[in-house]
Amino acid sequence: MDDSLVTVETGFIDGMGQLADYWGYNKVVGWIYGLLYLQDGSLSLESVAEELQVSKGNISINIREAERLGMVKKVWKKGDRKDYYEAEPNLWQVIRRITRERQKKEFDFAMETIKTGLDGLELLESNTQQVRFARKRLNQMSSFLKSTNTIISGLLSLETLKGAAVQACPVRSRLPGRTSD
Amino acid sequence: MDDSLVTVETGFIDGMGQLADYWGYNKVVGWIYGLLYLQDGSLSLESVAEELQVSKGNISINIREAERLGMVKKVWKKGDRKDYYEAEPNLWQVIRRITRERQKKEFDFAMETIKTGLDGLELLESNTQQVRFARKRLNQMSSFLKSTNTIISGLLSLETLKGAAVQACPVRSRLPGRTSD
DNA sequence: TAGAGTGTTTAGAAAGTACTAAACATTAGA
DNA sequence: TCTAATGTTTAGTACTTTCTAAACACTCTA
Structure with a gap:
């Protein structure tokens, strides 16, 4: 993975966190959306936790909130027990x-x-x-x-x-x- | 002052506090607005503090915020050193x-x-x-x-x-x- | 210039929120 | 049925925000 791309992504993800906070939601909800919004495809709960360097429990709670708000949706892959998530692209x-x-x-x-x-x-x-x-x-x-x-x-x-x-x-x-x- | 009127006012003031909180402001900002919105005239900072049973310092800070947000405005009375405030009635x-x-x-x-x-x-x-x-x-x-x-x-x-x-x-x-x- | 009246600032306590690590629950497959 | 993989819940800690009481600053008048 390109290091500079990561830098750009991190800046954007951070910005989404700020906006979430501003709207009265947990910043992690914004981080999750930001990360997935830039992803061409889905990520597992665990990858999200790793990418954002936040505990799995924290992601578990906040990704559910993001789902409730219609920001992300759960998708499944055949023969894979993990839950995958992708961003709703329609803002x-x-x-x-x-x-x-x-x-x-x-x-x-x-x-x-x-x-x-x-x-x-x-x-x-x-x-x-x-x-x-x-x-x-x-x-x-x-x-x-x-x-x-x-x-x-x-x-x-x-x-x-x-x-x-x-x-x-x-x-x-x-x-x-x-x-x- | 009629006791039942006070009860009604208190309910309304409380509601304004909830809304302020929901919008990400301090609940006291909402309380102040609620109190003054029902007032036919102005109240001094000290009366506001007494009515809301909140410290003068707290009112000082939050009434300034309410002023900044255009919710209340300061008015003066001749020969009176107190600051008086009234609600902006145009919602x-x-x-x-x-x-x-x-x-x-x-x-x-x-x-x-x-x-x-x-x-x-x-x-x-x-x-x-x-x-x-x-x-x-x-x-x-x-x-x-x-x-x-x-x-x-x-x-x-x-x-x-x-x-x-x-x-x-x-x-x-x-x-x-x-x-x- | 002392003292009273008024609003502001601040230090520290109290309350509330968010986070992690670890325990727990559930499922799938060996 | 045991183990590994996965997501959820929880207990306790750390952080953040809010609040008050008291100190402070300013201004007016005696």
Whole structure:
């Protein structure tokens, strides 16, 4: 194996680790993806551990997470008991799945929080300025969340990014007969 | 102060903490925003610390972060030496600023990583299948990042979410004469 | 210029997270 | 059924982050 190629790969793998960390995942998830993304074919769990110089147990846990996130998939070779993994090469699929999961979790959680709050406010016998203000704010947040959720779901429903001319949308919205939400 | 209102507020504040944590920020940043978002007016740093039952030092650090993120702003009262803070009520402004910062950081970093990689590959005298494959993958990721960056920048350039009919875009992309990127 | 009021910084404790080595479980084949 | 190959789980350690209390710095006014 060419030494300089390894240097390049290492830099890239490291970068993927940084991004994973930035998104709140374990850096090893990023390393695994980076390593496999550059691989024309699959690698066994053990090779991944060796290449990344990380314990087998650590890879076992993080490769499962990567699989769960749709970043890698398991493949088998006939007559070989090892598990092999390869990267999902379609980056839009990867981002889409991760973002979808996050979006759903966060949106549902936030809406639940707001609903609980509004219900609590309804039950109060007092109707002070304070209470009315809180109600107003919760309603504002609720409708904001609904709008963003619609937009993000729309984006995430695209099969590919081709033609997703989001930049054009604001223009479209200013056309006669289509001016507001 | 109504006890039940406090209960409702506490639930909401807690929820904001969870969301902040989920986005990779300190939960106290979320608490501060939640508290101020429900406040019709401003609160001093010290009141914030008391309400949230968190040390003054902790609030000092996290309220500065919230300010940096555009979630709260400092206001002053004549003849009062305290700093007062109020929440930015426009949620789109908040999200936009936070997302913009993250997007820029991540995009620049990823592009830099890829560029370094491609430059490194250029310098190799060998031109094996491995090297060609790595080059191909780095180029794929590069163009993917450019596309997403365009889309996200487009979204973030909107002053308001009104009319951002992103859901309509895929339809638009299937119109005759506008079928591919 | 002493003292009170206010926000910031810091040292160290506490809490939380991630990692490894080793034990464990499962399967396949001898 | 024994052994080797493989992946998973776990106990304990190391590392990282977060938090508080206290020291500090600044500013205003008496």
